[in-house]
Amino acid sequence: MNARTQGLVVGGAITACFALLYHDVIRRLVQDWWTDDNYSHGFRIVPIAAYFVWERRERLAAAVPRPSLFGLIAPP
Numbered sequence: 001m002n003a004r005t006q007g008l009v010v011g012g013a014i015t016a017c018f019a020l021l022y023h024d025v026i027r028r029l030v031q032d033w034w035t036d037d038n039y040s041h042g043f044r045i046v047p048i049a050a051y052f053v054w055e056r057r058e059r060l061a062a063a064v065p066r067p068s069l070f071g072l073i074a075p076p
Helices: 003-035 042-055 057-062
Strands: none
Touching (some): 042 057
């Protein structure tokens, strides 16, 4: 398996896990976007965010991970 195929498989697995874990939340979000005029802009946010990620894909791929223990601090 080449690196591109492996990346697609890993990305698909992560997407599937995310969908399984958050399907209820996503369903309720879409329902709110569909039925409440105050939140109808939610349908525009996902494609805009996807566009920004696509536009910056080279810079995101080249980013060096910098782990931090700061994320382990839980708010009271």
